[in-house]
Amino acid sequence: MTAYMEKLNSNAAYEDAGRNWEGAMTFMVQKDAAFDRDGYIYLDLYHGKCRDAKFSLVETDLPTPEFKYSGPYTNWRKLINKEIDPIQGLLTGKFKLQGSMMKVMRFTKAAKEMVNTTALVQTEF
Amino acid sequence: MFGEDSVSYLSTLDIKKAAIITDRNLLRTEIPGLVKKALPEGADSMVLGDISEEPPLSEMTAHLSRINDFAPDWFLAVGGGSAMDTAKILFALHERPDLSVYDITPLVKLGLGKKSRLVAIPTTSGTGSECTWAAMLTVEDEKRKHELASPEIMPRYAILDPAFVVSLPPEQTRNTASDAIAHSVEAYGSSWHNAFSDAMAEKALELILGGITGVMGDPKNLELRNQVHVGASMAGLAFSNSQIGLVHALGHALGAQFKTPHGKAVALFLPHVVAYNYDACPERYDRLNRIVPEQLREASFSESLENILEAIGQARNGIEAGIAEAEYEANLDNLVELASESTGMVTNPKDAGSPELRSLFMRAFSEERP
Numbered sequence: 001m002t003a004y005m006e007k008l009n010s011n012a013a014y015e016d017a018g019r020n021w022e023g024a025m026t027f028m029v030q031k032d033a034a035f036d037r038d039g040y041i042y043l044d045l046y047h048g049k050c051r052d053a054k055f056s057l058v059e060t061d062l063p064t065p066e067f068k069y070s071g072p073y074t075n076w077r078k079l080i081n082k083e084i085d086p087i088q089g090l091l092t093g094k095f096k097l098q099g100s101m102m103k104v105m106r107f108t109k110a111a112k113e114m115v116n117t118t119a120l121v122q123t124e125f
Numbered sequence: 126m127f128g129e130d131s132v133s134y135l136s137t138l139d140i141k142k143a144a145i146i147t148d149r150n151l152l153r154t155e156i157p158g159l160v161k162k163a164l165p166e167g168a169d170s171m172v173l174g175d176i177s178e179e180p181p182l183s184e185m186t187a188h189l190s191r192i193n194d195f196a197p198d199w200f201l202a203v204g205g206g207s208a209m210d211t212a213k214i215l216f217a218l219h220e221r222p223d224l225s226v227y228d229i230t231p232l233v234k235l236g237l238g239k240k241s242r243l244v245a246i247p248t249t250s251g252t253g254s255e256c257t258w259a260a261m262l263t264v265e266d267e268k269r270k271h272e273l274a275s276p277e278i279m280p281r282y283a284i285l286d287p288a289f290v291v292s293l294p295p296e297q298t299r300n301t302a303s304d305a306i307a308h309s310v311e312a313y314g315s316s317w318h319n320a321f322s323d324a325m326a327e328k329a330l331e332l333i334l335g336g337i338t339g340v341m342g343d344p345k346n347l348e349l350r351n352q353v354h355v356g357a358s359m360a361g362l363a364f365s366n367s368q369i370g371l372v373h374a375l376g377h378a379l380g381a382q383f384k385t386p387h388g389k390a391v392a393l394f395l396p397h398v399v400a401y402n403y404d405a406c407p408e409r410y411d412r413l414n415r416i417v418p419e420q421l422r423e424a425s426f427s428e429s430l431e432n433i434l435e436a437i438g439q440a441r442n443g444i445e446a447g448i449a450e451a452e453y454e455a456n457l458d459n460l461v462e463l464a465s466e467s468t469g470m471v472t473n474p475k476d477a478g479s480p481e482l483r484s485l486f487m488r489a490f491s492e493e494r495p
Contacts, residue, residue, distance in 0.1 A: 016478045017465065087471060088317060091231050101230035105272065106466035 001041070005053040007120045014113035015048035021107050022046055026062060028070035035073035067099035080118045086111045127285035127355050129347065132246065134284055135163040135201075142169045144197035146212040148176040148204045151248060156289060160203055160246065171195045176204070176211050179380065179387070181263045182226060185211050192219050202245040202280065203289075205301065206252030206387065209245050210260040213278040216243045226262060229273040237277040245280035248289045249301035250354040252387070253308055253361015255283035263381065269463060270381045285358055287351040295341065299437045300388030302337045305357035306433065307391040309333065310399065311370040312363035313413055314406050315472045322367035325359045330416050332356030334433065341437050371398045371477055374467035375485060378460045389446055392439045393489045400427040400495035401485060405475035427495040443490035453490055460486050
């Protein structure tokens with residue numbers, strides 16, 4: 001999480017795209033055939049920076065976010081490998097969003113940069 | 126439904142009470158009468174004709190009580206993008222009085238269509254709104270255009286009757302054709318392009334470019350009007366399946382800030398964005414360039430687009446588009462901000478940040494060709 005937060009905070013394109021964003025987000029990785037537990041990643045995002053990042057297997061251990069973006073583990077893997085676009089994923093039912101879609105749609109570029117940043121972090125599946 | 130007298134299809138529908146949503150300009154023409162005449166025998170109708178161009182939400186919702194009192198079972202959107210988008214929103218709010226317009230997103234199940242249905246009869250060629258699940262909403266005090274979208278507000282039928290566009294004045298003809306061309310190009314270049322959108326976009330461009338200069342010279346030519354009209358709808362289907370890009374991101378921002386007619390706004394940016402995008406999708410743009418009629422085609426697609434837009438008499442810089450330079454420069458930060466919030470930023474084939482947006486805004490305003 002620390003590595004991702006550092007990479008995101010060094011991503012100038014994210015800082016530009018997310019400069020007006022306020023609102024914490026939790027990414028929920030739902031268990032499926034390839035992964036046997038739910039996992040939660042909390043990001044406190046504020047004006048182009050990530051102020052805090054936490055991971056937990058228990059959702060209630062984390063602060064309540066304004067947004068929750070959830071999907072099965074397999075789809076998360078495809079997202080990180082850029083086989084799925086985060087917004088297309090929402091429109092095709094591969095991911096679900098809790099929170100204002102209208103607000104999210106104004107920051108689709110920031111969402112894209114968040115995904116781009118995952119590729120900069122060494123990830124083992 | 127398309128082609129000559131396709132409006133007579135209305136007589137086959139089970140219409141008991143039709144709310145005809147049209148705009149102020151069309152109210153003075155024979156068009157509302159043509160629609161009423163095509164209704165099934167015994168059908169009642171009301172005409173809501175007080176819709177301005179790109180109306181704000183407050184104006185749209187002011188009409189709701191009349192609609193609700195009439196209780197239509199069919200909404201007939203008769204007009205350009207503004208009338209069609211207004212009809213989509215009124216349809217949604219009539220079906221669901223509890224709804225906020227901001228709930229009109231693809232992620233929310235709205236449950237529409239229980240009381241009424243929606244038909245669109247475009248009178249421009251065109252925004253393609255008759256074939257899309259999008260509606261543009263202007264929020265006046267925000268000077269912003271919101272992109273509302275839901276599959277549930279897509280019209281059940283689109284009726285493309287050339288009689289409804291044959292009297293479209295030259296300025297609206299060129300503006301709406303410019304928009305349709307931009308739809309085809311952006312759909313084709315989109316990072317979400319797919320076989321369906323590609324097929325529609327290529328054919329749309331072929332039909333529009335093959336007919337539009339002829340239409341400008343001979344506006345009463347029904348065959349050419351029909352060709353461009355169908356092409357514009359196909360362009361709407363194309364971008365409905367692959368989204369728009371930077372051209373519309375910039376165009377929506379300009380329209381929200383300066384009330385520039387939408388087609389005129391996108392026409393300013395189209396060649397410059399294509400030039401900017403070129404190295405991200407050269408084969409795609411080269412393929413589209415081969416569709417351009419020979420007499421207008423240059424080596425580069427962006428240059429060809431300039432020729433096309435000039436040939437139809439479209440404004441080629443900000444001054445020609447009626448924007449004062451000082452005001453434009455003073456609002457550049459706002460324009461960049463608005464454009465950066467568009468979904469077109471993500472589906473554009475090439476990334477762009479604030480510096481690139483600013484540069485595109487400046488280049489489009491100036492005399493420079495791309």
